[in-house]
Amino acid sequence: MSSLSIPHRPAAAGWPQRVLQVAAALLFVLAGALAASAQGGPLRLTITDPNIEPLPFAIAPFEAETAGAEGLASEITEVIAADLTGTGVFRRIPSSAFVSTPASFAQPVSYVDWRTINAQALITGAVAVNGEQVTVKFRLYDVFSGQELGSGQQLVGTTAGWRRMAHKVADQVYSRITGEGGYFDSRVVFVAETGPKDDRRKRLAIMDYDGANVQYLTDSASIVLAPRFSPNGDRVIYTSWDTGFPRIQAIDVGTVSRQTLPVQDGEMAFSPRFSSDGRSVIYSISTGGNTDIWRTDLPTGQHIRLTSAPSIETAPSLSPDGSRMVFESDRSGNQQLYVMPVGGGEPQRISFGEGRYGSPVWSPRGDMIAFTKQHAGRFHIGVMRTDGSEERLLTASFLDESPTWSPNGRVLMFTRETQGADGAPAIFSVDVSGRNLRRVPTPGPASDPSWGPLQP
Amino acid sequence: MMKFRSVVLLVVALAVAGCANRNAANTGAGTDFAVPPPANAAGSFDPSSPQYFSQTIGDRVLFEVDQFTLTGTARQVLDGQAQWLMTNGNYTAVIEGHADEQGTREYNLALGSRRANAVREYLVSQGVPAGRLQTVTFGKERPIAVCSDESCYRQNRRAVTVIASGALS
Structure with missing residues (x-):
């Protein structure tokens, strides 16, 4: 299995970066008032905190980028979610609560839709299958800061090793949010x-x-x-x-x-x-x-x-x-x-x-x-x-x-x-x-x- | 007289059942058992047979919790074992040490080793050549009684002297 980084998503065309940041900050203030569990600063979960509350996250169904990849995309989504909820420190927001679902992995996410349901972290991804080769891409978003947490990543592996690829994504998500090493793969x-x-x-x-x-x-x-x-x-x-x-x-x-x-x-x-x-x-x-x-x-x-x-x-x-x-x-x-x-x-x-x-x-x-x-x-x-x-x-x-x-x-x-x-x-x-x-x-x-x- | 005889038969039946049970429990030891000869009309075994050793003399001794010292009862049984082994000098024996399930797995291996060795040292002190006695521990891996209270635990805290059919030539 190999992996490489996908660059940070550039700011949406035509919007000055600064305006976006200000808008994000305003939204954060609003959302912070609505969601008591939202924290200032970048998303970080201290798993050694004895009073830890499970962090609510949303995982958008991973997009099938090739015909026939739908089943695997769905299974990979579920394994990632199961890894995270299995820690006891993450709580999955069911997709039935979603306000919107990203139209595609390539499009910018609408942070406000995820703040509305108090998702502190959002995971999006895509799966492509070519013969025995599987490519999994994912991005992790810090919803209330309105930015990506770490850069997007692409993993390449085999169909037989698809669970490992899902565990690798979950390890990345866990590590970026907790600052700890992962353990799922x-x-x-x-x-x-x-x-x-x-x-x-x-x-x-x-x-x-x-x-x-x-x-x-x-x-x-x-x-x-x-x-x-x-x-x-x-x-x-x-x-x-x-x-x-x-x-x-x-x-x-x-x-x-x-x-x-x-x-x-x-x-x-x-x-x-x-x-x-x-x-x-x-x-x-x-x-x-x-x-x-x-x-x-x-x-x-x-x-x-x-x-x-x-x-x-x-x-x-x-x-x-x-x-x-x-x-x-x-x-x-x-x-x-x-x-x-x-x-x-x-x-x-x-x-x-x-x-x-x-x-x-x-x-x-x-x-x-x-x-x-x-x-x-x-x-x-x-x-x-x-x-x-x-x-x-x-x-x-x-x-x-x-x-x-x-x-x-x-x-x-x-x-x-x-x-x-x-x-x-x-x-x-x-x-x-x-x-x-x-x-x-x-x-x-x-x-x-x-x-x-x-x-x- | 009739009553007495039926009691004897019952004892023999129990002894045979116990023998089958123990053979099953010993499968990990890698030793073979001689085919049991039929009990004679009086309900006893040939005194030179391994069955006589295990059923009439007694092939096992029991221990207190987390102990490996031999009780007075255990010494009596072992005196009989030593005498038999010296009389039947063409047999070797493997002494298995066992523990009950109260205790961690690896500690119980060490404890089983102590128990087997305590029996071996006693038999040697009574004159059995050390070279005919091997020891093995099974820790808590081979219980013969499966309940989780003292009535079973006491049976599992044991050392069993298993006569090997691979007699010395």
């Missing part, structure tokens, strides 16, 4: 489950972040669990029992070829994660009943032991710069979180609340650590600063675990399992403020999500 690897609780079958699957395009990477002949993406999303590393014993395997997402990390006789290996450069893997080895954390450099095969204690040390996660590691340990008597320099040094305990803490994951922004907390018979997904301060619990249920961060560090997915003989897991998402809890659609029971990077 990304994939999630997870464990797809079938069968009863006492004979559960598990296999690795990969899907778009919104549950579309599910593909299976392994069969269900042996248990697989806790997959993690490589930093660029080309490989997945996970724990497999296909030898009868837990071993770490890496699978190439494209070719589905697999490699097993060698271990010594009698060792069990699990909880693998790639380093941020993808060159090494950190994981646990359990031998003689004791579990510690190791690192293996993939090109050389060199193993380095990172922890050495008689307690359980597992579930490591590296900071984005690779210098530090958070992990769980029961050295204090029960499961707690610790941070230590990867180069060696004393682990510092960072979790001090009531209950037990596990499966820590360092945010891709570097600022927070997400974790699973178990307390008083309930499980929670929570976040804390990397020094353990400002702990906040985002969820509560019979069994919530295994958080994973969106590429922009603003949303978490996790596993939620229901209780009882018919209990089954599903993947949920929640934003980092605890709002917008949603179930991610999967074809059946699903667990252990790992959110991959934003795709190029």
